[in-house]
Amino acid sequence: xxxAVCVKHAVDETELKIDSGGKPLLSGATSRMSTFDxxxxxxxxxxxxxxxxxxxxxxxxxxxxxxxxxxxxxMGADKGVLVTADTTSIDTMRTAxxxxxxxxxxGPFDVVLCSEGSSDTYSGQVPPMLGEMLGxxxxxxxxxxxxxxxxxxxxxxxxxxxxxxxxxxxxxxxVVSEINEPRYPTLIQxxxxxxxPLEELNGDQLQPAGAYRxxxxxxxxxxxxxxxxxxxxxxxxxxxxxxxxxxxxxGVLSK
Amino acid sequence: xxxxxxxxxxxxxVSNEVASAAADVAKGASAEPVVLEIGAVRAGVxxxxxxxxxxxxxxxxxxxxxxxxxxxxxxKQLQPAAILIGATRYGREIASRLxxxxxxxxxxxxxxxxxxxNALAGERNAFAGKVVAKVSCALPAIATVKVGYYAAVESAxxxxxxxxxxxxxxxxxxxxxxxxxxxxxxxxxxKVIVSAGRGVKKKEDLPMxxxxxxxMHGALGCSRPLSSDLGWLPEEHHIGLTGxxxxxxxxxxLGISGQLQHTAGMKDSKVVAAVNTDKDAPIFQAxxxxxxxxxxxxxxxxxxxxxxxR
Amino acid sequence: MAIFSAEHRRLMQMLHPSHHQEYSELLTSLGAFMEKEILxxxxxLDAGTxxxxxxxxxxxxxxxxxxxxxTEYGGLGLPFSVYAISVELLGTxxxxxxxxxxxxxxxxxxxxxxxxxxxxxxYVEKIITGRKLASFALTEPASGSDAGTMATTAEKxxxxxxxxxxxxxxxxxxxxxxxxxxxRTKKGPSAFILEAPNRGLRFGAExxxxxxxxxxxxxxxxxxxxxxxxxxxxxxxxxxxxxxxxLHGARIVVAALNVGISQLAYGKxxxxxxxxxxxxxxxxxxxxxxxxxxxxxxxxxxxxLLYLYASKVKELGGDFSSEASQAKVFATEMSLRVSDEAIQxxxxxxxxxxxxxxxxxxxxxxxxxxGTSEVLRMLIARRELSREL
Numbered sequence: 001x002x003x004a005v006c007v008k009h010a011v012d013e014t015e016l017k018i019d020s021g022g023k024p025l026l027s028g029a030t031s032r033m034s035t036f037d038x039x040x041x042x043x044x045x046x047x048x049x050x051x052x053x054x055x056x057x058x059x060x061x062x063x064x065x066x067x068x069x070x071x072x073x074x075m076g077a078d079k080g081v082l083v084t085a086d087t088t089s090i091d092t093m094r095t096a097x098x099x100x101x102x103x104x105x106x107g108p109f110d111v112v113l114c115s116e117g118s119s120d121t122y123s124g125q126v127p128p129m130l131g132e133m134l135g136x137x138x139x140x141x142x143x144x145x146x147x148x149x150x151x152x153x154x155x156x157x158x159x160x161x162x163x164x165x166x167x168x169x170x171x172x173x174x175v176v177s178e179i180n181e182p183r184y185p186t187l188i189q190x191x192x193x194x195x196x197p198l199e200e201l202n203g204d205q206l207q208p209a210g211a212y213r214x215x216x217x218x219x220x221x222x223x224x225x226x227x228x229x230x231x232x233x234x235x236x237x238x239x240x241x242x243x244x245x246x247x248x249x250x251g252v253l254s255k
Numbered sequence: 256x257x258x259x260x261x262x263x264x265x266x267x268x269v270s271n272e273v274a275s276a277a278a279d280v281a282k283g284a285s286a287e288p289v290v291l292e293i294g295a296v297r298a299g300v301x302x303x304x305x306x307x308x309x310x311x312x313x314x315x316x317x318x319x320x321x322x323x324x325x326x327x328x329x330x331k332q333l334q335p336a337a338i339l340i341g342a343t344r345y346g347r348e349i350a351s352r353l354x355x356x357x358x359x360x361x362x363x364x365x366x367x368x369x370x371x372x373n374a375l376a377g378e379r380n381a382f383a384g385k386v387v388a389k390v391s392c393a394l395p396a397i398a399t400v401k402v403g404y405y406a407a408v409e410s411a412x413x414x415x416x417x418x419x420x421x422x423x424x425x426x427x428x429x430x431x432x433x434x435x436x437x438x439x440x441x442x443x444x445x446k447v448i449v450s451a452g453r454g455v456k457k458k459e460d461l462p463m464x465x466x467x468x469x470x471m472h473g474a475l476g477c478s479r480p481l482s483s484d485l486g487w488l489p490e491e492h493h494i495g496l497t498g499x500x501x502x503x504x505x506x507x508x509l510g511i512s513g514q515l516q517h518t519a520g521m522k523d524s525k526v527v528a529a530v531n532t533d534k535d536a537p538i539f540q541a542x543x544x545x546x547x548x549x550x551x552x553x554x555x556x557x558x559x560x561x562x563x564x565r
Numbered sequence: 566m567a568i569f570s571a572e573h574r575r576l577m578q579m580l581h582p583s584h585h586q587e588y589s590e591l592l593t594s595l596g597a598f599m600e601k602e603i604l605x606x607x608x609x610l611d612a613g614t615x616x617x618x619x620x621x622x623x624x625x626x627x628x629x630x631x632x633x634x635x636t637e638y639g640g641l642g643l644p645f646s647v648y649a650i651s652v653e654l655l656g657t658x659x660x661x662x663x664x665x666x667x668x669x670x671x672x673x674x675x676x677x678x679x680x681x682x683x684x685x686x687x688y689v690e691k692i693i694t695g696r697k698l699a700s701f702a703l704t705e706p707a708s709g710s711d712a713g714t715m716a717t718t719a720e721k722x723x724x725x726x727x728x729x730x731x732x733x734x735x736x737x738x739x740x741x742x743x744x745x746x747x748x749r750t751k752k753g754p755s756a757f758i759l760e761a762p763n764r765g766l767r768f769g770a771e772x773x774x775x776x777x778x779x780x781x782x783x784x785x786x787x788x789x790x791x792x793x794x795x796x797x798x799x800x801x802x803x804x805x806x807x808x809x810x811x812l813h814g815a816r817i818v819v820a821a822l823n824v825g826i827s828q829l830a831y832g833k834x835x836x837x838x839x840x841x842x843x844x845x846x847x848x849x850x851x852x853x854x855x856x857x858x859x860x861x862x863x864x865x866x867x868x869x870l871l872y873l874y875a876s877k878v879k880e881l882g883g884d885f886s887s888e889a890s891q892a893k894v895f896a897t898e899m900s901l902r903v904s905d906e907a908i909q910x911x912x913x914x915x916x917x918x919x920x921x922x923x924x925x926x927x928x929x930x931x932x933x934x935x936g937t938s939e940v941l942r943m944l945i946a947r948r949e950l951s952r953e954l
Contacts, residue, residue, distance in 0.1 A: 013382035013515050024386045035516075036497065074594075091392075093354055093361060119516075121381050122496055123363035124344075125399075128319075128351035137426035138320070138352075141344050153430075157490065158344050159266075159499075164430040177497065178483055178490065184598040187591050187628030187641055213393035215360040220381065220388045227527065228543040231534075233845070239546045240556030243528060244564065246544055252505035252526045253447065253471060532840045534847060547840060547847075 001053035001147070004109040005044040006099055006130070007072055008087075009065035010034040010120040018222040026088065026220075033068040036115035036175075038075070038182035043145060043175050044113050045076045045183070051147060054078040056106060060098045061087045066198065074185035074193035081106055085203035091214040096129035101207035103134065106199075111152065112172040116141055127174035137167035140174045258334055260370070261307070262400075263291040263326065263349070264341030265317070267299030271407030273341045274302030276368050276400045278408070284370045286336055293317050293325050296415060303410035307333075311420040319345045320425040323352035328420040330357060335395065337375050339368070342399035350399045362390050362398035366405070370394070383496050383515035384522050403443055403500055403523075435491055442494065447473025447505045450494055450521070453480050454510015454531060454550050458487040464509060467554055470561050476501065478517045495520040509550045513538025530554075568604075568657045568828075569596030573650055576869070580646050580877055588647050595651055598627055599658035607659040610779030611923045617779045618740075621662055625695020629655070630670055634677060639690030645814070646876035649821040653869070656825020660927035661779030663822045668736045671815040672699035672745045675756070679799035679807045684758060688743060700741035702732040702759075702785050703808050710940045712747065712754055712805040717787065719748035719755060724794050726750070726757060728765065728787040734934070738783035739768045745798070746787070752802030757792050765790025776926030812935055816889040817879065819931050820872035820896035824865060827900040830907035830924035831861045837911050848910075857910060861903045868896035887948040890941040893931075898938060900928040 011029045019025050044055040057072040057080040059065045069080040083098045090098075103109060112134065117124040124140070131138025137152075143162075144155035152171040156163040157178065185193070230246070232239045247253040262277035264270040270290065277288040288304045294312035309325045317325070326349070330338065340350040342364050354361035365377030375396040381388045392398070442448060449468040455461065461475075468475045475492060482493040494501055496519040506524035510531060511517060518541045521527070528544040529536075530553045539545040546553055569592045577585040577592070602623055609615035624630075633648035634640025648670075655663040673692045676684055691697040708714045717730025728748050738744075744759040744766075759766065769784030799807055835858060838849040848854050875888035904925035908915035915921045932938045 011382065013385055016382050016385055018385075024382065091360060092351070092363065096351075096355075116497065119383065119496070121363070121379075122383075123399075124347040125351040125354070125361060125363055128348040129355050132352050132355035138348065139427050140319075140348050156344075160491065161432050161434050163432040165427050166430055167427045184601075184627060185594060186626065187595065187631065190591055190594055191587075191641060210358065212358045213360055215362050215390060215392035215396070218376070218389040218391050220386050223380070223384055223387050223522070225522075225541065227541060229539065229545070230543060231539070231545045231547065233842075236548060236552040236556040237559065239548060240553055241560040243544055243546060244557060244560040247505060247526065247528065248564075250505075250526050250543075533836060534839045547842070 001047060001051040001111065002107075002109045003044045003047050003053060003055045004058055004103050004106075004112040005040050005055060005072065005077065006058045006112070006114045006126070007037040007041065007068055008034040008118045008120075009059060009061045009068035010118050013120060022222045024220055024222065031064060031068070033071050034115065035119040036117065036177050037068075037072075039175050039177045039179055040113045040115045041072045041075050041077060042180045042182040044111075046180065047111060047145070047147065048076075053110075056081060056109075058099055058102055059083065060085050060095050060203065063200075069198060070193045071185070073196045073198070074190040075183055076185070076189065077196075079197040079199070081199045081201065083201045083203045083206055089216075091216065092123050092125040093129055093212070094209060094214055096126045096133060097210065098203050098207055099126065100130055100133035102201060103130075105201075105206070108170065110169045110171075111147065112136065112170065114172070114174045116174045116176050124174070127172060131172035134170070134172060136170045136172050138172045139165050139167055142173045142175045143178045145173060145175065145179065258336040259287045259289045261289050261291050261326070261330075261335045261338045262302075262340075263293070263322070263338070264343060265319070265322065265345045265349075266341060266343055267297055268407065269341035269343055269346070269402055270297075270300045271302045271409065272402065272405040273339050273400050274300075274304065275405040275408055277337075277339050278302075278304060279405075280337060280339070280368050280370045280375065284336075284372065286370075289335070290413075291326065292415075293322055301409040303408060304413060306413050306415045308415050308417045309420045310417050311422055318425055318427065318429055319348040320352070320427055321423045323349045323356065324423040325420040327353055327356040329418050332418065337370060337394060338397045339400050340397070342402055347399055350397050354397050357395070357397070359395050359397055360392040362392050362396065364401050365390060365398050366401045368398065368400065380519060384519035385515055401500070403502055435489065442474055442476050442492070442499050442501050445474035445501070445503050447471045447507070448476045448494070448501055448503045448521075448524075449473055449507045449509065450476040450478065450511060451481055451488075451509055452478040452511030452517075455481065458485070460551075461487060463554060467558055470558060471505070471507070473503070473505070478511050478514075508538050508542070509554065511538050512536045513541055567593070567596055568600050568654050569593050569650075572866075576873055577647075577650070580873060581644065588643065591643070592647065592650055592654065595627060595629065596654045599624075599654055603655070603658035603662060607779075608920045608923070610659055610661055611776075611919060613778060615779075617662055617665060617781070620659070621665060622695060624655070624662065624666065629666060630673070630693040630695055633670075634673060634689065634693050638677065638685055638693070640693055644876070645817070645879050646873055649817055649872055649876045652818045653821040653825040653828070653872075656822035657829045658825075659779060660822060660826050660924075661777040663825065664777050664930075665737055665780040667815060667818045667822060668701050669699045669741075670818075671811050672701050672743065674814055675701075675745055675807060675811040676758075676798065678810065679756065681795075681798075683795070684798065688758065692743060697742040698737055698740055699743045699745065700735055700737035701811070702735050702738075702744050702746045704733050704735070706731060706733045706784070710936055712808050715747060715749055715754055717746075717748040719750045719757060721750065721794070725791045726794065726797065728757065728759070728790040728792065730787055732785040734772065734782055735785045736780055736782055738781060738785050739771070740781055744785070747804045747808055748787075750801050754804035754808070755801045756798040756804040756807050758796040758798060759790065759792050763790055763792075775929055776923060777930050813886045813889045814879065815935055816893040816941070817872050817875045817885070819935050820868065820875070820889075820892035823896040823900035823928055823931055824868045824872060826924050826928050827861070827865045827868065827896075827903040830900075830904040831865060833921065834858070834861065834907040834910040837914075854910065857906050861906055864899045864903060868892070868899045871895055887945050890936070890945045890948075893936065894938050894941045894945070897928070897931040901925065901932065904928045
């Protein structure tokens with residue numbers, strides 16, 4: 001079984017600094033594998049363990065994304081394909097089309113896995129777009145995934161329900177983090193990950209940008225918080241009483 | 256802008272929200288908002304304005320693959336200026352598929368939508384809510400609309416036109432669908448949410464917080480570790496980036512440190528109060544009222560204070 | 566805060582300007598593993614409600630045992646300072662597992678340095694990957710750092726050595742598959758590899774310790790315990806020298822372990838000081854508490870620099886016995902002060918909460934074990950007085 005896993009080298013939002021003018025300092029911010037992508041890699045490795053085959057990691061991003069790919073390779077993936085592109089200026093559809101082109105080039109694949117959304121923008125659009133572009137079945141938010149012969153059986157976690165679906169291979173799926181517990185690579189795996197094959201493709205050469213007009217980010221600014229930040233002092237009883245009083249005054253607590 | 260602004264969601268109440276967004280967008284650009292229905296008109300979809308029923312699928316319960324194909328067919332025929340889809344788990348798939356089928360740009364998770372003659376614009380959160388981005392896409396455009404942001408406007412009796420899109424044969428077959436078990440909490444409609452974090456030491460202590468939630472006429476939520484890592488509460492209670500987004504009148508965070516992944520899901524609450532033992536916990540930055548203390552002491556004290564007012 | 570912190574990262578950069586990124590990446594991953602899989606178990610290990618076996622095996626599976634050893638014997642060939650930091654991290658995650666692993670690795674270090682080629686091939690890889698647990702049996706009921714006075718004997722008979730006597734306070738005893746045993750032959754103290762089980766090998770009852778309760782400690786008793794002749798390590802009669810050498814390296818690691826203990830006790834004290842209120846304000850705003858915090862932090866940094874300096878001297882191939890001893894004396898005594906202040910800051914809660922006073926109890930061992938502070942001060946002074954100015 002050939003398994004493709006798409007990961008993103010995303011800005012670590014917890015480390016993101018805001019400048020004095022209220023703008024996020026994206027250049028120079030630290031990036032790492034998008035939080036939920038480890039679950040996608042783990043699921044790929046589990047499928048490989050059950051069905052043999054190989055796991056190939058795909059990323060669209062700057063050259064620095066190799067760090068993230070190396071992490072996925074350390075976890076146990078076999079090789080990586082990095083499509084270089086300036087991810088700050090392309091939209092989800094462009095990202096998906098570059099991934100689709102790279103996946104087709106290295107294909108065919110039986111299963112293509114993504115996480116439900118990236119930790120930086122959390123759009124959740126690339127996985128279904130990939131499904132459409134690859135002409136494959138797509139099923140999102142998988143919390144359980146099994147392949148039997150030429151059919152994938154997936155438990156989808158929706159807002160208020162659980163849906164079991166079946167789809168023919170090849171299938172594109174996005175996974176939720178409950179699906180598994182990502183493994184920790186061992187030290188030797190981390191040291192050897194650098195030796196695994198990692199192909200680099202230039203995005204513009206791989207797939208020229210299409211004629212459609214991309215969605216774009218016009219400006220970014222820090223979230224303004226208009227919170228009151230009142231710290232209530234006193235013994236537990238005093239503090240609790242003052243809090244309840246304040247909440248009643250705010251009109252958010254019925255008596 | 257000419258043409259219509261379509262709105263759709265598979266969820267009835269979200270459908271009403273997205274219709275409000277479409278009305279906003281249409282108003283600024285003298286276009287017409289149109290509420291889409293697929294397969295059948297649903298009684299719970301009561302937004303004002305015209306309805307367009309896409310006929311072909313036999314029921315209104317259509318999977319995203321079918322919805323996307325139906326909307327794409329109608330769209331190629333009728334050429335709307337913009338299509339707004341509720342950003343549910345189904346909705347994100349529908350919008351993304353549509354974008355590819357129509358080769359049209361797609362905004363995601365937007366609120367404060369507007370349009371001028373050329374482009375659809377709006378705002379969205381990025382980096383787990385740390386940043387607000389203004390985004391834009393040339394028309395025709397698609398957008399997924401943030402759930403819980405727009406208020407539904409209800410009216411009765413609107414004109415329904417029909418368009419036949421024929422049968423769609425999806426690749427993905429739904430074998431079964433069942434409501435998620437457990438408390439069946441509806442955090443999105445709760446006025447008060449009492450939310451538990453890692454400060455809760457063991458599962459057996461949760462009933463104390465459930466009691467408090469009940470006494471405050473609210474519901475119990477939690478941060479991700481309690482549902483996803485520890486499994487103390489079902490996923491439906493998880494508030495945050497990958498869980499439910501809520502905006503109650505009162506959000507009471509107990510023993511929650513306030514990581515961005517969590518605050519992304521509650522930062523639009525009207526009033527936020529927090530109890531945490533660490534005076535530097537980031538949750539206090541996201542709160543109106545804060546108590547530095549142990550929830551095991553403060554919660555009983557709050558319950559006592561509430562009881563004394565009854 | 567991650568247990569492999571920005572501070573560690575900067576130190577790696579200082580020590581290894583051209584490889585620090587790789588080393589930091591490895592330690593970040595190992596630290597994250599410990600934080601998730603080991604740290605939460607630590608109170609249970611102290612209370613005796615969890616076993617050391619599972620988490621220790623998981624650490625070996627991650628590669629914790631392989632770090633400083635040559636690649637030809639299955640090691641990772643990484644610098645000793647990387648290993649020392651990994652033990653500091655483990656000291657933070659759980660001191661008793663760190664103790665068990667550190668002693669186990671010291672046996673591997675001894676075999677790499679003094680064993681025959683066939684001994685290295687038979688044992689080193691199995692030990693450092695955790696397939697065989699090792700134990701270091703030197704101390705006796707009536708002999709400690711004065712290894713020359715040991716009473717355990719090994720008598721050569723028909724191609725075998727027959728060992729009689731006993732060893733005291735032996736970590737990993739009872740659980741280990743391989744013991745590095747020191748016993749006196751006609752030529753003097755000598756080192757032997759002893760594989761368990763062995764008909765002549767018995768253990769006393771488990772010793773009830775003040776701290777380090779996750780690890781197992783027993784008396785080890787030999788009665789006509791036979792080992793094949795080829796299990797003699799190095800030369801007969803040189804055992805005391807080998808033991809000394811092995812312990813020099815181990816002392817660096819023990820210093821690191823105690824820095825790790827201190828770091829956790831300090832972290833808890835700071836968190837509590839910020840939260841605890843007295844006289845209407847956070848106690849962290851009182852100058853006397855601030856002084857404690859400043860001193861604790863400064864001492865921890867000093868301990869860390871000392872063990873890393875000793876590691877670097879060892880890496881460069883010099884005589885590091887004085888530096889290793891300085892690091893151990895300072896870091897172990899420092900960790901007692903820091904964990905004691907952590908109790909003080911917590912007040913009555915510090916004295917009555919296992920999860921707070923265990924750091925002091927854990928720290929208490931290592932001004933004694935692997936060379937007492939008194940013996941090491943003598944060693945430092947002797948070494949320094951003989952140095953040419």
